[in-house]
Amino acid sequence: MKSPFTDGEADLRKEERTMEFRKEPFTVWYQFYVCRETGEQFTTDQLDEVNLSQVYNQYRVKYGIPFPDEIKGLREQYGLPATKMSELLGLGINVYRNYEAGEVPSVSNGRLIQMIKDPKEFKALIQYSKNEFETDELVKINRKIDAALEGYDELQRFYEEMMLGERRPNIFNGYKVPNLEKINSLVLFFAKQVEPFKTKMNKLLFYADFLHFKCTGFSISGLRYQAIQKGPVPKNYDWIFDTVLNKKLISITLHDFGNYMGEQFVATGWEVFNNDLFAETELKAMQAVANYFKPDNVNQIVNKSHSENAWQDNVEDFNIISYNYAFDLKYPQTN
Numbered sequence: 001m002k003s004p005f006t007d008g009e010a011d012l013r014k015e016e017r018t019m020e021f022r023k024e025p026f027t028v029w030y031q032f033y034v035c036r037e038t039g040e041q042f043t044t045d046q047l048d049e050v051n052l053s054q055v056y057n058q059y060r061v062k063y064g065i066p067f068p069d070e071i072k073g074l075r076e077q078y079g080l081p082a083t084k085m086s087e088l089l090g091l092g093i094n095v096y097r098n099y100e101a102g103e104v105p106s107v108s109n110g111r112l113i114q115m116i117k118d119p120k121e122f123k124a125l126i127q128y129s130k131n132e133f134e135t136d137e138l139v140k141i142n143r144k145i146d147a148a149l150e151g152y153d154e155l156q157r158f159y160e161e162m163m164l165g166e167r168r169p170n171i172f173n174g175y176k177v178p179n180l181e182k183i184n185s186l187v188l189f190f191a192k193q194v195e196p197f198k199t200k201m202n203k204l205l206f207y208a209d210f211l212h213f214k215c216t217g218f219s220i221s222g223l224r225y226q227a228i229q230k231g232p233v234p235k236n237y238d239w240i241f242d243t244v245l246n247k248k249l250i251s252i253t254l255h256d257f258g259n260y261m262g263e264q265f266v267a268t269g270w271e272v273f274n275n276d277l278f279a280e281t282e283l284k285a286m287q288a289v290a291n292y293f294k295p296d297n298v299n300q301i302v303n304k305s306h307s308e309n310a311w312q313d314n315v316e317d318f319n320i321i322s323y324n325y326a327f328d329l330k331y332p333q334t335n
Helices: 045-063 068-078 082-088 095-100 107-115 119-128 135-150 154-164 180-193 198-216 237-246 280-293 298-306 323-328
Strands: 010-021 024-035 225-228 231-234 250-256 261-267
Touching: 010 045, 024 045, 024 323, 045 107, 045 198, 068 095, 068 107, 068 135, 082 095, 095 107, 119 135, 154 180, 154 237, 180 198, 180 237, 180 250, 180 261, 180 280, 198 225, 198 231, 198 237, 198 261, 198 280, 198 298, 198 323, 231 237, 231 298, 237 250
Parallel strands: none
Antiparallel strands: 010 024, 225 231, 250 261
């Protein structure tokens, strides 16, 4: 990074700082640059956004306020425009749209939105507000709600939560609700771009999620990562890979290395890969990780993962890794 003071080099630093939001203090890993010649500190728009995201994320978790992805997904589930959702909830006309864009709701509004994530609660709200809809519009909305109710499989939801972790954003899933379709597509992406063996695939997923968190304050997939002897891995990774295999998105080629069989991931369903599942920043992080680690063999990427504080501080007890370790990330190295 070039210093705005001297046009010379500047180094990225981080330190614990307290920042306030709505008169409450929150501790964050504050990132900033230091000019090598003058010692002066400065930030960029991107760093300011990440620093603030840490505050907003903690506030949302503390008060049970939904995150932007959840707020947008809820509206899309019921097939309503943002203005109509605002009207139903008794909000200002553009308020729901602003919440989708990242504005933090009040505690009361956040809890109201959480309540209507339950299709039964939303159906009751629609019933109370039925006079605000045209007849054909009301029919369409109720069809969406009924479809959501029919598609709700409590047992399957419980099983996925057991495998992927709780469906509330927190520091251990990178403040993202785990999304199995997105996780499957992430595995497919690396199978296509890199054709890695299983151990390397685990490291690619880790680096993609943690790099994106470092740059934005959010993971890509919502996966939890555990420190084991061979480096960071997604929790229950074998189950995750089995789901991708069952959907015929990838195949696995076995390689006999004498004392063990290597499992190489190959993309077989690339034609269904959907870029729209991912934000531009997510695709950029995924591609950066694919490009950087593609030349590495398994031992090389494992050794790099072993140099990360995320692994070193957690491997002794096989802990789930906090995404705060993303701010210590050593790889991928960029100019």
